[in-house]
Amino acid sequence: MPNISQKASDMPSSPIRRLVPYADKAQAKGIKIYHLNIGQPDIKTPETAIAAMKNANIDVLEYSHSAGIASYRNKLAAYYQTIGIHITVEDLIVTVGGSEAITFGFMTACNPGDEVIIPEPFYANYNGFAVLAGVKIVPVTSHIEDGFALPPIEEIEKKITPKTKAIVICNPGNPTGYLYSKKELEQLAEIVKKHNIYLFSDEVYREFCYDGATPHSVMNLNGIEDNAIMIDSVSKRYSMCGARIGVIVSKNKEFMAGIMKFAQARLSPPTIEQIGAEAALDTPQSYFDEVIKEYVERRDVLYNGLNSIPGVFCPKPSGAFYCVAKLPVDDADKFCQWLLEEFEYEGQTVMMAPASGFYSTKGVGKDQVRLAYVLNKESLKNAITCLKVALEQYPGKISHSEKIKNLSSIG
Amino acid sequence: MPNISQKASDMPSSPIRRLVPYADKAQAKGIKIYHLNIGQPDIKTPETAIAAMKNANIDVLEYSHSAGIASYRNKLAAYYQTIGIHITVEDLIVTVGGSEAITFGFMTACNPGDEVIIPEPFYANYNGFAVLAGVKIVPVTSHIEDGFALPPIEEIEKKITPKTKAIVICNPGNPTGYLYSKKELEQLAEIVKKHNIYLFSDEVYREFCYDGATPHSVMNLNGIEDNAIMIDSVSKRYSMCGARIGVIVSKNKEFMAGIMKFAQARLSPPTIEQIGAEAALDTPQSYFDEVIKEYVERRDVLYNGLNSIPGVFCPKPSGAFYCVAKLPVDDADKFCQWLLEEFEYEGQTVMMAPASGFYSTKGVGKDQVRLAYVLNKESLKNAITCLKVALEQYPGKISHSEKIKNLSSIG
Numbered sequence: 001m002p003n004i005s006q007k008a009s010d011m012p013s014s015p016i017r018r019l020v021p022y023a024d025k026a027q028a029k030g031i032k033i034y035h036l037n038i039g040q041p042d043i044k045t046p047e048t049a050i051a052a053m054k055n056a057n058i059d060v061l062e063y064s065h066s067a068g069i070a071s072y073r074n075k076l077a078a079y080y081q082t083i084g085i086h087i088t089v090e091d092l093i094v095t096v097g098g099s100e101a102i103t104f105g106f107m108t109a110c111n112p113g114d115e116v117i118i119p120e121p122f123y124a125n126y127n128g129f130a131v132l133a134g135v136k137i138v139p140v141t142s143h144i145e146d147g148f149a150l151p152p153i154e155e156i157e158k159k160i161t162p163k164t165k166a167i168v169i170c171n172p173g174n175p176t177g178y179l180y181s182k183k184e185l186e187q188l189a190e191i192v193k194k195h196n197i198y199l200f201s202d203e204v205y206r207e208f209c210y211d212g213a214t215p216h217s218v219m220n221l222n223g224i225e226d227n228a229i230m231i232d233s234v235s236k237r238y239s240m241c242g243a244r245i246g247v248i249v250s251k252n253k254e255f256m257a258g259i260m261k262f263a264q265a266r267l268s269p270p271t272i273e274q275i276g277a278e279a280a281l282d283t284p285q286s287y288f289d290e291v292i293k294e295y296v297e298r299r300d301v302l303y304n305g306l307n308s309i310p311g312v313f314c315p316k317p318s319g320a321f322y323c324v325a326k327l328p329v330d331d332a333d334k335f336c337q338w339l340l341e342e343f344e345y346e347g348q349t350v351m352m353a354p355a356s357g358f359y360s361t362k363g364v365g366k367d368q369v370r371l372a373y374v375l376n377k378e379s380l381k382n383a384i385t386c387l388k389v390a391l392e393q394y395p396g397k398i399s400h401s402e403k404i405k406n407l408s409s410i411g
Numbered sequence: 412m413p414n415i416s417q418k419a420s421d422m423p424s425s426p427i428r429r430l431v432p433y434a435d436k437a438q439a440k441g442i443k444i445y446h447l448n449i450g451q452p453d454i455k456t457p458e459t460a461i462a463a464m465k466n467a468n469i470d471v472l473e474y475s476h477s478a479g480i481a482s483y484r485n486k487l488a489a490y491y492q493t494i495g496i497h498i499t500v501e502d503l504i505v506t507v508g509g510s511e512a513i514t515f516g517f518m519t520a521c522n523p524g525d526e527v528i529i530p531e532p533f534y535a536n537y538n539g540f541a542v543l544a545g546v547k548i549v550p551v552t553s554h555i556e557d558g559f560a561l562p563p564i565e566e567i568e569k570k571i572t573p574k575t576k577a578i579v580i581c582n583p584g585n586p587t588g589y590l591y592s593k594k595e596l597e598q599l600a601e602i603v604k605k606h607n608i609y610l611f612s613d614e615v616y617r618e619f620c621y622d623g624a625t626p627h628s629v630m631n632l633n634g635i636e637d638n639a640i641m642i643d644s645v646s647k648r649y650s651m652c653g654a655r656i657g658v659i660v661s662k663n664k665e666f667m668a669g670i671m672k673f674a675q676a677r678l679s680p681p682t683i684e685q686i687g688a689e690a691a692l693d694t695p696q697s698y699f700d701e702v703i704k705e706y707v708e709r710r711d712v713l714y715n716g717l718n719s720i721p722g723v724f725c726p727k728p729s730g731a732f733y734c735v736a737k738l739p740v741d742d743a744d745k746f747c748q749w750l751l752e753e754f755e756y757e758g759q760t761v762m763m764a765p766a767s768g769f770y771s772t773k774g775v776g777k778d779q780v781r782l783a784y785v786l787n788k789e790s791l792k793n794a795i796t797c798l799k800v801a802l803e804q805y806p807g808k809i810s811h812s813e814k815i816k817n818l819s820s821i822g
Contacts, residue, residue, distance in 0.1 A: 001637040001663065002576065002609050006670030008519040014477075017675065032531045053683060054465050061456045061653040061687075066425075096507050096655070099677040108419040112523055112545065128676025134523065134545065147662050224534030226412040240471040244507070252412065258419030265539025266429065266510040270681040271653030272464060276472070303529065 007134070014129045022340035023351050031140075031344050035381035036371040037351045039174065039304045041363060043239040043291055043374075045280075052279030053272050063118035064118065064268040068094025068247075072278040078249060078253035079281050085230075091251050092247075093259050095267050098204050098233035098246040099125065105229055105248055106133035109165045109198050110311075116166045117159050119151060121324060122363055123202070124172045139360035142177035144326050144368065147315035148176035150184040157191050166198035166229075167191075171185055172205045172215065175324050175370040177299075177317020179209055182216045188223040198255075199224060202231040207288055210296050213318045225251040237320075238280040240370075243273035247372045278408020295321050298373040306371075307383035309391060311321070311398075321373050324355055324365075330396035332356065332369050338394060345389045348382060418545070423538045426768020433751035433763050442755050447782040447793035448762045450585065452700055452732065454650040456691075456783075463690030464683050477677040479505025479658075483689040487658060490692050494617075496630045496641075503660045504670050507680050509615050509644035512659040516640055518542035519669035520609050522578045527577045527611075529568050530562060532735060532769035532776055534585045534613070535789020549575070550771035554739050555779065558585035558726035561595040566690065566817075577609035577640075580600075581625065582618045585733050586769050586781040588710075590620055593627045599647035600632040609666075610635060611643040614641055616731035621707050625730045636662040639685055645733075649691040653676060706732055709784040710789055716767050716795035717782075720802060734782050735776075741807035743767065743780050744801075749805060758798045759793060778809075 016038060023033055067073065077089040095101040110116065118126060120139040130137045138159050142148045150156075156167065167188060173181045182345045192199040201218035209215050233246035250256055299317060303385030306314040311328030329335040333354040342351050355368035373380060393399060427449060434444055448807055478484065488500040506512040521527065523545030529537060531550040541548045551567050553559045561567075567578065578599060583590045603610040612629035620626050629639045646656035712729060717725040722739030740746040744765040754760050766779035784791060802808060 001665070002520070002607050004519050004669045005522045007522070008672065011669070011672035011676065012677045013672055016556075040473055044470050044472060044752065050472070056465075058461055060453060061454050062451055063460070063649045063652045077780075096681075097678060103677070107543070108415050109413070111416045111418070115415075123676070125676055128672070132518070132673065132676065176567050196413050240472045241474045244681045247504065247742060254412070254415055258422070259414045261419065261422035261424055261539070262543065264425045265422065265536055265538075266514070266656065267508060268653065268669065270507075270655045272683055272687075276683075299426050399772055 027338045032348045034350045039334040041239045041374045046283040049276040049280035052260040055076040067261040069274045092249045095246040097244040101246045101248040102229045103129045104262045110135045114165045115163045118168045124357045128132045149180040170202040172319025175322045177320045179318040189224045192227045200229045209319040234277045245277040249254040301380045309388045328398045345386045350383045350386045437751045445760045448764045452650045452785045452790045457694040459686040460691035464687040477674040506657040508655040512642045512657045514540045515673040519544045526574045526575045529579045536769045559589040565571040579611040579615040583730025586733045588731045589730040600635045603638045603769045611640045615644045620730040645688045656688040712791045720799045728739040756797045761797045
């Protein structure tokens with residue numbers, strides 16, 4: 001039998017999906033599972049997008065332009081103008097989801113063996129994109145005690161080597177829900193300019209900022225027009241994860257010419273779902289007002305509920321629809337598996353993503369989990385109750401005093 | 412400004428699209444262009460596929476399973492059974508077009524720097540997939556005089572080195588329209604088994620075989636179950652190029668586990684177009700009967716027309732909807748450009764793809780072009796007339812006697 005490649009061996013399995021077989025077994029036993037483990041929102045896709053796809057008058061389902069349907073690109077550029085991101089249609093190429101945008105971005109920015117610096121915890125799939133492009137991720141740890149703020153800029157700068165080609169952030173952040181301040185972004189801008197490297201900013205959760213917080217785009221940082229790369233997608237904004245329509249944006253012409261060559265090789269993004277994405281741009285503000293109101297309420301249920309459980313700590317997320325919580329357990333991977341394999345409370349249990357998959361540094365975040373608030377409030381309340389009972393019963397529980405000891409040994 | 416990667420520099424621009432700016436200018440002058448340069452069929456997408464996408468009842472456009480929607484995978488496996496390809500649902504993973512299938516295939520089979528052997532001329536985008544995966548393509552030239560039959564198997568075997576990980580064929584072939592015989596495939600099977608390498612077969616044109624010719628799938632070759640990788644797609648079969656739904660098939664479990672990890676990283680193929688692809692499997696045989704009748708008639712118009720022009724030679728394609736023709740010109744790249752820049756006949760001209768982009772060996776195929784018969788017969792007849800007049804007027808024409816001399820010097 002022929003061998004498979006090193007890349008195929010190195011490629012990480014999805015940490016978010018590792019627990020699925022245990023969940024399947026629990027379900028087979030008739031246990032109701034509250035799925036807080038995945039970022040698939042239950043929010044309805046805007047009617048305007050669905051209607052456009054239904055009403056598309058198609059005789060021959062043709063390739064689109066490799067950079068995306070012209071009318072969609074134009075309307076997308078206009079949309080960015082309205083939210084204060086001043087780009088033109090030449091600065092953007094439509095991709096097959098944000099996933100392809102990041103993969104092509106890494107491939108255009110980096111040679112195999114080059115490095116990208118990413119504050120951890122970070123979206124686990126970045127690991128996969130890095131393996132695809134042969135790139136090494138160099139993590140800089142952010143801390144739950146600081147609410148996952150940007151680590152001190154000197155710590156990040158210390159990690160820059162001649163092989164470093166980019167710093168990558170997700171803003172607002174998956175899995176942390178942290179929203180970078182303008183000052184933090186300006187610090188990043190200064191060092192990418194100084195070291196002549198790229199700054200990738202994954203801004204797919206832009207529309208989901210709470211409590212009056214304002215997102216700052218990488219495209220609006222002065223003096224780094226040739227360094228700034230923005231990743232975006234319709235997946236979360238319009239609850240259209242299945243459309244697989246993303247975009248990569250940069251004012252760096254040479255970089256975009258590189259992206260275009262990769263885009264030509266794969267021919268085009270899906271045609272009908274681009275039609276849906278174009279129509280989605282007409283979604284009225286009232287849709288977002290409602291969705292944001294809903295997410296804020298859910299966040300508050302989850303945030304307050306988690307912090308009311310003895311020994312649990314969760315910083316308040318300002319954006320996206322995730323939070324990372326620290327639990328009084330020996331090992332969150334074991335705990336999450338135990339929840340599915342051995343626990344139930346009134347026929348229910350909770351599925352969460354162990355945070356270890358979001359850290360690149362071995363052993364960090366071992367007692368943390370990521371929770372996505374993609375369920376309604378009632379379900380979230382039930383999930384919190386389950387979790388509280390589970391933490392009382394879990395054999396690997398760490399007592400409050402041990403936890404304080406551990407915290408102070410970290411700090 | 413930060414540099415771009417070597418890969419982004421090496422990535423070939425599409426040779427098929429290089430002439431587009433000249434075509435745009437000709438069009439702006441009011442000249443009608445017969446587009447024989449691209450493989451975008453004008454054939455209607457089956458009504459059943461369009462209707463399924465229109466009628467899909469979607470509230471939340473969710474991610475699908477990374478391997479594809481379960482019902483689609485099951486139905487696809489059943490479809491292969493009906494055409495005598497005996498695979499199960501575990502042997503297939505749905506991809507974003509055939510493009511992604513080949514890219515993931517190369518990445519799973521090869522380490523950077525490894526080699527794949529491909530008979531040339533071959534589909535130009537294979538170059539792009541190879542650069543993406545960091546793989547080197549080693550061409551073996553097939554000859555127009557033999558109708559582009561498989562080169563002698565010893566010639567192929569001679570190219571195998573310790574770095575060779577696969578032989579790649581397209582069957583029926585783009586750009587040649589050649590259909591490999593069972594004997595040719597068995598020869599390939601023997602050497603991939605002997606050298607413990609993969610055999611990739613791109614079978615996206617399977618349904619388009621003419622004059623009673625039967626396609627033989629790589630999946631039906633005995634004794635190479637762990638070597639055989641089949642690539643397929645709905646793009647050409649159902650004239651659904653814009654759906655971006657392909658599939659990769661293999662009985663090699665370890666190989667498919669590698670593919671699955673890449674598939675998880677990019678989350679899922681587009682959901683709505685998978686629904687369309689699933690429904691397309693119900694397309695009645697009468698649709699194909701009509702389409703094949705149409706393609707055969709078109710092929711005959713083109714084949715007979717081309718060979719009736721003095722100095723032009725075109726072997727008869729047995730499948731797909733392309734042919735490669737040899738023209739009495741100094742340089743087909745120049746000629747194709749001249750057709751758009753300087754020529755017109757009664758306000759019309761022809762756009763073709765110079766074959767040089769389909770050869771990997773420098774200088775080979777310089778007087779050849781690829782023509783796609785994706786226009787109706789009337790247009791094809793007009794295109795042939797244009798081409799005949801153009802060849803009378805083209806300054807770089809090579810006379811019949813020079814041509815014979817050149818041919819005999821090739822041997």
